[in-house]
Amino acid sequence: MIADMYLKHKIIPKGAVSWDNQGNNKAYQSRQVIFVLNASSIYAYLSESDKELYDVTGMLPVPAGPAGPVDQVGTGEWMLFKHNPYPEIAKGYVQYAMEPEQLRTVMEEGGGRWGPPYKGMYEDDFWQKPAFQHWRAMLGRGRQFASPGSMTAAAGEVLATAVLSRMMHHVLVENWEAEKAVEDAHKKVVEIYARHPEG
Numbered sequence: 001m002i003a004d005m006y007l008k009h010k011i012i013p014k015g016a017v018s019w020d021n022q023g024n025n026k027a028y029q030s031r032q033v034i035f036v037l038n039a040s041s042i043y044a045y046l047s048e049s050d051k052e053l054y055d056v057t058g059m060l061p062v063p064a065g066p067a068g069p070v071d072q073v074g075t076g077e078w079m080l081f082k083h084n085p086y087p088e089i090a091k092g093y094v095q096y097a098m099e100p101e102q103l104r105t106v107m108e109e110g111g112g113r114w115g116p117p118y119k120g121m122y123e124d125d126f127w128q129k130p131a132f133q134h135w136r137a138m139l140g141r142g143r144q145f146a147s148p149g150s151m152t153a154a155a156g157e158v159l160a161t162a163v164l165s166r167m168m169h170h171v172l173v174e175n176w177e178a179e180k181a182v183e184d185a186h187k188k189v190v191e192i193y194a195r196h197p198e199g
Contacts, residue, residue: 044111
């Protein structure tokens with residue numbers, strides 16, 4: 001299906017296969033495409049640089065597929081190094097950063113790039129904007145990259161080494177049959193998980 005969208009129907013821009021992490025944003029902001037699969041970082045840019053486009057931009061759930069609706073979400077974690085020479089300062093900073101008032105400032109200044117982790121935070125005026133009307137439902141049905149499994153070192157390596165993106169590259173650019181590309185990707189995933197006994 002994706003190969004048809006890219007090669008036959010040409011509704012995915014040819015340059016998409018070489019986009020970096022900002023490709024979606026740039027394509028939308030320059031009005032080359034009308035839909036992108038992206039987080040709300042687009043709003044932060046548009047609110048400052050293109051009010052006209054901001055006013056007609058909405059964030060919608062991903063259309064449901066045969067297995068039902070799902071939206072991919074990511075989380076951010078704090079990691080404190082075991083051999084940090086200043087453990088109390090590091091812990092204090094994390095505690096400070098996670099205070100609701102500090103988080104509220106970060107989330108609002110980021111234009112909604114992150115969702116509130118605490119109950120009641122969605123009641124703020126910021127989250128009542130029309131742009132965020134589907135946000136809570138999307139988070140509610142959201143899944144991490146490794147779903148239905150957990151994010152582990154192995155899952156992180158699969159994500160970081162772009163196994164799935166390379167699989168699509170083989171199909172779209174190198175004209176592999178989809179089945180061959182899937183088999184190759186599966187083999188790489190199995191090899192990665194074999195190196196990480198914890199899964």
